[in-house]
Amino acid sequence: MNYFQLFNIAPSFDIDLSELSSSYQTLQKTVHPDNFAHTSEQQQRLAVQKSAQVNDAYQTLKNPLKRAEYMLIERGVDMPNEQQSFSDTGFLMHQLELREMLEDIQLSSNPEAALEDVQAILDNESLALSQIMQTQITENNRASNSAACDNLRKLKFYQKLNIDVERLEESLFED
């Protein structure tokens, strides 16, 4: 049973998140260990296992990047691992620029404003990329799936940048 079947929703990238969430809650009301706290240890273990599976499936489908990755893997697309080299040098150069921008924030006279600027750039660029990826996933042929896969890898670069932005924000505004 794949995740879409588990939640009884159509296997498309463009899913109705409120429908997903309501299916999720219905499933958890059925399998959550709280329903089995008074039953045998075996039942409790099984409930923990099922409930964890439902949680994992929900997190995968809810998050666009994880959903994309899951769909591409389900389609049998060969997902290169993160260490594998990346051929789009233009993109990599741009990533370096973005990293430099991020490092410069600490030196800026108004770090808060600088941080917001960088965040806006990141948001815009990753939104554009994810829209292209969405079209490619929906197209669903060999070429488009492979292109979607490349864009997914690019989006993961942005995801990492966002984590660094968050770290920076915490270190800047602590105390």
Next chain:
Amino acid sequence: MALLQIAEPGQSTVPHEHRLAAGIDLGTTNSLIATVLSGSAKTLSDESGQDILPSIVSYQAEQTFVGITAQAYTVADPENTITSTKRLIGRSLSDIKSKYPSLPYQFCGDENHPEISTRKGNVNPVQVSAEILSHLKFRAQDALGGELTGVVITVPAHFDDAQRQSTKDAAKLAGINVLRLLNEPTAAAVAYGLDSGKEGVIAVYDLGGGTFDISILRLHKGVFEVLATGGDSSLGGDDFDVTIVNYLVEQAKLVRPLSASLERQLMQQACFAKEQLSCHDEVNINLSINTNNHWSYSLSRATLNELISPLVNRTLRACRRSLKDASVSIEEINEVVMVGGSTRVPLVRSEVEKHFNTKPLTTIDPDKVVALGAAIQADILAGNKPESDILLLDVTPLSLGLETMGGLVEKVIPRNTTIPVAKAQEFTTFKDGQTAMALHVVQGERELVDNCRSLARFELRGIPAMTAGAAHIRVTFKVDADGLLSVSAMEKSTGIESSIEVKPSFGLEDKQISQMIKDSMHNAADDIQARMLKEQQVEASRVIESVQAALIADSKLLNPEEVLLIENAIKSLVHITQTDDINAIENALKIVNDSTAIFAERRMDSSISQALAGQAVDKI
């Protein structure tokens, strides 16, 4: 011959009995026990009508006192009177000493197993907590006239794995069956949500004696979904007191170290002043430094506010981070619920109101709301409310990860992940011919291992010698519904496995616990046997009941041979349970469990498809 009695379809053959269950708020300063009586949650009082039990244990020569009676010894005998043990539980000795440098106790034991030396011998913080829990258990059993089948114990949402495990160990020592460890703000949300019937996004601001939690929850159709939680497991009203004490020491020109009894006196005066300043603008402080040296001082609310303002700001910072983690803006918060005694401090209320731009709610007594919520959850978990539509979806408060090369942390489960959760990650060897791998499990948000909490270390041995990077080692992290972690590692090509219940380095070992249980009983061997026998019998009756009910409801999922197999296994279990042969019962239980494993799985899968089929019908 069939064993089953005929009953209404879907109903258990065993008549439903109300199971006695309770919720315990094991607080830093005060503890409470509550239960659901004829539909509504109530706290239980002692003979004198007091429901609040001060979390104080005093080891006196003639007996061990708990609560009000122990409180009487705090100043006179500070070394043997343990207060705020919750701040010590699940912590290392150096951690305790650096955080609370002026505690009056004589610490002993080693770094990872700190103990306090008292006239009754050395006691571990887990044992002190167990005294409080057991006191509350007996209070409930007296009030309810029977033994408790299970208890929900609340813990700060921000408690780490070691602190949770130690709390559970304390319950074990007290002879309590823990149905669930429940996060305090979640418990408060349950009590509040059911009481008000409101829906939407709420923030629970819980500032207790020793801990601070902030949780952001979405309440929708009986589902309490925790979106994010944060806080500080060592920030609370006690810290307000410490700040005041330090200020007073300075004002009175006292030079530390002071006597343990003077430290306690200062603490009491500080706490008293803080409470008085909630409704007065000024308060007089009187200290007897020695028999002919008295000192008095007038402390104003303005000074208090100045002193505690950095602490209050720390809580607001945690609020900001949790809102961000929850992806919720301040405008989206419908309500802020105040929990914990320290939210009585006017500055806390006004700052929280300013921060969330909404008047915080204090309709349910902030001292009792957690215990009431825990009681409601205990009632449901005990199986007294099969029709209940309530579901609590809680999260892990801190990220869990593994140490990788260079002292860095690889996060396996990020904070605020809904539990229960199981996540696997693959690692590989970095040297040719490497046959073992050391795994270091850590908890925390920082990138460097040294800045995180070390939870456990274990080794995976017997990896076949391969070239570097060729082995595939799959490490699985599992967090159960109590928020407790277990980790296992497996080399994929060989299936060699190693696993660990993450018994944190700072807690008690299983054998220490059973030794303590033994020590606490007079006829040790017999009593332990009796306790084990009873535990097995209880588990057996749970199994018999649930399997019989399952057969009636779902025997269609089995073929006749499978039904017969299960019926026979149950039949022999029913028979053997009446004996006092622990091993035979254990064996019979195992046979039933083995024979019903597939059945249980099929039932779960069938209930999953039925649940969503029902939903699809609803939509039409």
